[in-house]
Amino acid sequence: MPITNICPKKWPELAFESLKDTLATVQLWTQIVGKIRLIKTPWINHSWHVTLYVSPRGLTTGSIPYVDGNFQIDFDFVAHELLIIASNGKTEKLNLYPRTVASFYAELFKKLDAMGIEAKIYAKPNELDPAIPFAQDEVHKSYDAVQMNLYWQALVNINSVFVKFRSEFTGKCSPVHLFWGAFDLAVTRFSGREAPLHPGGAPNMPDRVMQEAYSHEVSSAGFWGGSEQFPHPAFYAYCYPTPADFGEQVVEPSEAFYSNEMGEFFLLYEVVQRSENPAAKLLQFLRSTYIAAAKTGNWDSHLQCDLTGYEK
Known part of the structure; x- marks a missing residue:
């Protein structure tokens, strides 16, 4: 299949300064929803049971098991509402607008109670510092509907x-999913070999969770909205463990660069967005950074599918 058919050539412009306050609030909303999925779903390796997925309207938990069947929670960034649907026919919704995390948290659990869904979560953020309890967070209250839709x-x-x-990968590979801890969309490939014990160290995150997530060798790529320290939406790629010569590898496109501080390759979203063929540009980055990880980490070559016939 030609990569030009994967998605539209026209990608929206994103500006960190316009997005940052909305993303900070929405990330906390997704943490609340993600923790509901976490507590109601059996543990899946590498915390794959906690993530959200991109949907045709926003983000979704997918089906979550509970005593009456299944339920699902969807962020709709077109109609700007949160929808809760259950297999017993019950539905509830919340409006998304500039509202505090505390307000969102209180109304969501009120709606869940009305549907007979019991979920007792650890009601503080993970991977963020400071970690203001959700019920007390009156600080984060931004929601720009236009920016969130973009x-x-x-x-x-x-x-x-x-x-x-x-x-394109025949070995063990994660779904494409959004981790609400860092609010990044990611996909991860595995070599099949165990990895050295991860040191942990993420803020407000138990080391044992990080150690299980990185229990085996990985090559991971993703997309992240940026931060005050790095105010650019960007794609990233890293591997664990990180070979000494990983960052010295030549990757594509030419605009990609390696951060010694972060131990990752980066490609700014704007480089992809402004290119003639964004999908092709992004695939260059994903494929070449994986090759860098596989080459320096001595991964088995049979894990890579034959790309013959694919547009480069």
Whole structure:
């Protein structure tokens, strides 16, 4: 399948300064929803049971088991509402607007109670510092509907390319999913070999969770909205453990660069967005950074699918 058919050539412009306050609030909303999925779902390796997925309207938990069947929680960034649906026919919704995390948290659990869904979560953020309890967070209250819709449109396009990239690998590979801890969309390939014990160290995250997540060798790529320290939406790629010569590898496209401080390759979203063929540009980055990880980490070559017939 030609990569030009993966997603539209026109990708939305994203500006960190316009997005940052909305993303900070929405990330906390997704942490609340993600923790509901976490507590109601059996543990899946590498915390794959906690993530959200890109949907045709926003983000979704997918089906979650509970005593009356299944339920699902969807962020709709078109109609700007949160929808809770259950297999017994019950539904509830919350409106998304500039509202505090405390307000969102209180109304969501009120709606769940009305549907007979019991979920007792650890009600503080993970991987964030400070970790203000959700019920007390009156600080984060931004929601720019236009900016959030643009960000979701970008996620739709990125998700399609990540799924394509995932299809090229025959070994163990994660779903394409959004981790609400760092609010990044990611896909991870595994060599099949165990890895050295991870040191942990993420803020407000038990080391044992990080150690299980990185129990085996990985090559991971993703998309992240940026931070005050790095105010650019960007794609990243890293491996664990990290070979000494990983960062010295030549990767594509030419605009990609390696951060010694972070131990990762980066490619700014704007480079992809402004290119003539964004999907092709992004696939260059995903494929070449994986090759860098596989080459320096001595991964088995049979794990890579034959790309003959694919547009480069």
